[in-house]
Amino acid sequence: MGICGYFTVSWKCLVVLSFRLLFLVPAGLPVHSQGESQTDSKVMDNITVRQGENVFLRCAQGDIVTHTAWLNRSSILYAGEDKWSVDPRVSLVTLNQEEFTIKIEDVDMTDEGPYICAVQTSSRPRTTSVHILVQVPPTIINLSKDIVVNEGSNVTLMCQASGKPEPSLTWKLLSPSDAPSVSEGRDVGVTLGQRGVLECEVDAVPKADFEWYRDDRRIINGLDGMEIEDAGQLSKLTFLNISEADYGNYTCIAINKLGSSNASFVLYEVIEPTSSTLVQEGSTNVLLLSSSVLEKTSSETFALPAGPGAVQDGNSGSMGTHVHTYTCLLLVILLPFLLKF
Incomplete structure (x- = not known):
């Protein structure tokens, strides 16, 4: 039946066959005893790479190298400078006495597996093997659509995800009652030239982000003598030096992923008696x-x-x-x- 059988070819058999095809050992080399190893083998650490990234396969050459090749589990990628692979993602990076390196771009799950660097020296062949592990970010591939049920009825929700390593799934209830709720606005009177503060307080889970508006124009922190300071559930709009143009209507908006809420304020002028x-x-x-x-x-x-x-x-x-x-x-x-x- 031959060395590797008629129908199944393992990667070890492929290495042996590749050596026979690529590295034609000249006659007259000394015959080794049955117990003596004719090939030096070295196993490198695994290489872990994320899907879509590039990976470099490096192999140390050494002195007096006559032939060299990179092989994967099913085919020869490179034999010296000659490219055997038809995959355009595979390319030769370095080939000299010190290093033999190839690159695989846009790595996918099909690229996962063992790779072998085979080197033929003047004395005996040498192999270095490495295993590529491809990680795939988790992705939800199937999710239940919106369902309307009667109170007290049973309901089943489905969520399917793919990824490598296998992702873990968690469910969380987001109650509509947790949408932001802004307290009623309190108008503030300030004398010209004085410092004034409008305060906006919100009750929200998850935490809300604040936005301040003068009429329909959003207020930018630090511009026009106004500063915005957010601390937890409270946002303050501070006027450093009140002018006539500052008096008017203001709106605070609190926003999170469950919704939004707003409150209006009036900043009015107070005239001190003389x-x-x-x-x-x-x-x-x-x-x-x-x-x-x-x-x-x-x-x-x-x-x-x-x-x-x-x-x-x-x-x-x-x-x-x-x-x-x-x-x-x-x-x-x-x-x-x-x-x-």
């Missing part, structure tokens, strides 16, 4: 109160009952008493304002 404003308001109140007292005093004066001697004595005494009372009240009202100056 000393002249206080004096003016105080004077107005005093005048109003004085007028009220004067009217009351006048009404009481003219409402005194008439009687004998009222014209000579009663009117003059009563009028003097009320004028004195009015003067005292006026001093009491004005005294707090006079003490401020």
